[in-house]
Amino acid sequence: MATSPRDPAWLRSGAPHVWRPYCQHQTAPTPLAVVGAHGSRLVLADGRELVDGVASWWTAAHGYNHPHIAARVEEQLRRLPHVAFGGLANEPAYALAERLAALLAPLSRVFFVESGSVSVEVALKMAVQSFHNRGEPRRRRIVCFENAYHGDTLATMALSDPVSGMHHAFAGMGIDAIHLPVPRADDGGAFEEAFRSVAGEVAGVVIEPLVQCAGGMRFHEPETLQRLRHACDEHGVWLIFDEIATGFFRTGARFALDAAGVVPDIVTIGKALTGGTLPLAAVVASEAVFACFLSEQADRALQHGPTYMGNALACAAAHGSLDLFERGDFAARVARLEALLRGRLGALRTRADVVDVRVLGAIGVVEMKPGTAPASADFAERGVFLRPLRLPHADVVYVMPPLTIEEPDTNRLLDAIDDALAA
């Protein structure tokens, strides 16, 4: 089989057998063949290096191939890569639970899974089963928000926006979700009124705090989260923050909940938890949630337990990532990145087809009219990797690079956006 550098043999022979994510195979171009990565750069098979503006779906917070994370994983690989979590315990997972509980105190109980979607599923199960265990089985509906995205499994699809989200083929499946507009300062208490009418049937309220990411990179104020906390307290409903994308300094604070000064009852985390090296997510719950599962009856236990739960290698990677978060001053680093993004992206506001420009922490967003954003290939030609969101109401060009990206690479990203929009 002939091989060109852009199109190596393994890609050509494997492509007829791989079903790619979110991919219309009939029209999609061939994916870029990546053979290595370092810092904020992807190394392609043809030798090109692209600055990665999306950090592998927002995971590679410390940049690629960080030697400290690699060392922790290698050490664990030699000792014990994996052991089942049912009836058995491993040190990296137990030590990680303690560490995460310290970061998210007063939340204290950590349930490990392998993906963000499943962590949200588990959070929903915690909410629904807690009421079932308490003899309130009627409370099983979930309040969520327009433009939300919480994952691709059945229940998380049901939470995602039913109109603008990508999951409308599955409408009505999964979980009984009630979509409300995100509370805004000028909504005249509309959220509280709508919530009051359904609260007696609701087990939980789920939100991506401060930024709704895949649903359009939309921001809301910390006060929104304070209002949700207040409403949930008033009606005895669990408040769930999905920090899978916002956690670990993406919005500037360690967690968005820190910035908002709100303690939810359940938090989901993932993505940057392992710095983009191994799949791991976690649900962290309060003792009050946990207490609902304590009983002499075995069937009151939380009914969940994935095969690779608490995987020791993934937990070792998370320890490496947390070590790095502890050592670096990430709040200051992200503040510098935010200033740079603000300065340069702000200038794009007047460009044709640009509807809005907004920046929060290490998230820079250029919202454009539907169908007008450059393609990924246009950005790759300019030396960067970006993947605009294509929604019914907008195209969203965004950067969420490694938090450790250096200024020259950030400028290369921003130059590429500037240039591609001008073309």
Ligand SMILES: Cc1ncc(COP(=O)(O)O)c(C=O)c1O
């Ligand atoms: C806020 C949020 N929740 C959940 C998920 C799903 O995570 P995963 O892709 O690991 O299943 C994502 C993924 O982008 C996300 O951004």
